[in-house]
Amino acid sequence: MILPIVAYGDPVLRKKGAEITKDYPELKELIDNMWETMYESNGVGLAAPQIGKSINLFVIDATPMQDPNYGEFKKVFINVEIIEEFGEKWEYEEGCLSIPNVRDNVKRYSDLVIRYMDENFVEHEEEISGMPARVIQHEFDHIKGVLFVDHLSELKKRLIKSKLINISKGNVDVDYRMRFPSTR
Ligand code: NI
Numbered sequence: 001m002i003l004p005i006v007a008y009g010d011p012v013l014r015k016k017g018a019e020i021t022k023d024y025p026e027l028k029e030l031i032d033n034m035w036e037t038m039y040e041s042n043g044v045g046l047a048a049p050q051i052g053k054s055i056n057l058f059v060i061d062a063t064p065m066q067d068p069n070y071g072e073f074k075k076v077f078i079n080v081e082i083i084e085e086f087g088e089k090w091e092y093e094e095g096c097l098s099i100p101n102v103r104d105n106v107k108r109y110s111d112l113v114i115r116y117m118d119e120n121f122v123e124h125e126e127e128i129s130g131m132p133a134r135v136i137q138h139e140f141d142h143i144k145g146v147l148f149v150d151h152l153s154e155l156k157k158r159l160i161k162s163k164l165i166n167i168s169k170g171n172v173d174v175d176y177r178m179r180f181p182s183t184r
Pocket of ligand 1 (some may be wrong): 095096097098138142
């Protein structure tokens with residue numbers, strides 16, 4: 001089932017996602033729906049707060065970004081902790097399904113060590129670099145209530161301010177299902 005993606009301005013995007021247990025209700029269905037929603041909107045990652053659930057869960061399929069070092073990179077991440085970020089910071093133009101039609105360069109570390117559970121609640125600790133590491137940092141930010149636009153300079157924040165206000169009011173041209181915060 002395709003779920004509506006929560007738009008910029010909704011308070012759920014600013015909440016810290018809680019850890020979950022294996023008994024979390026209808027977890028498998030939730031993950032399936034997140035995949036379907038992500039692919040429908042042509043995203044490479046989707047975090048649970050973006051579909052209105054304030055929990056520590058995200059899905060990533062960075063395969064289309066064609067990092068030759070990785071090839072396929074499709075994973076479910078639950079109860080994520082980033083143990084360490086290191087390497088050189090590099091810049092890349094990011095976007096976010098919750099902030100349609102806004103893209104800008106963000107600097108992030110090239111490498112990280114992550115601990116997480118997969119969809120079967122098996123724990124993993126991995127070192128990841130390149131594009132998948134970037135997408136993980138973007139999605140993990142969502143779990144912390146942080147959005148990519150928070151990383152921009154004050155000048156750039158001022159430049160996109162009216163776009164963000166328009167998104168929060170639902171005044172945006174988007175070809176996937178979204179849920180906009182109340183405009184009251
Ligand atoms: Ni995002």
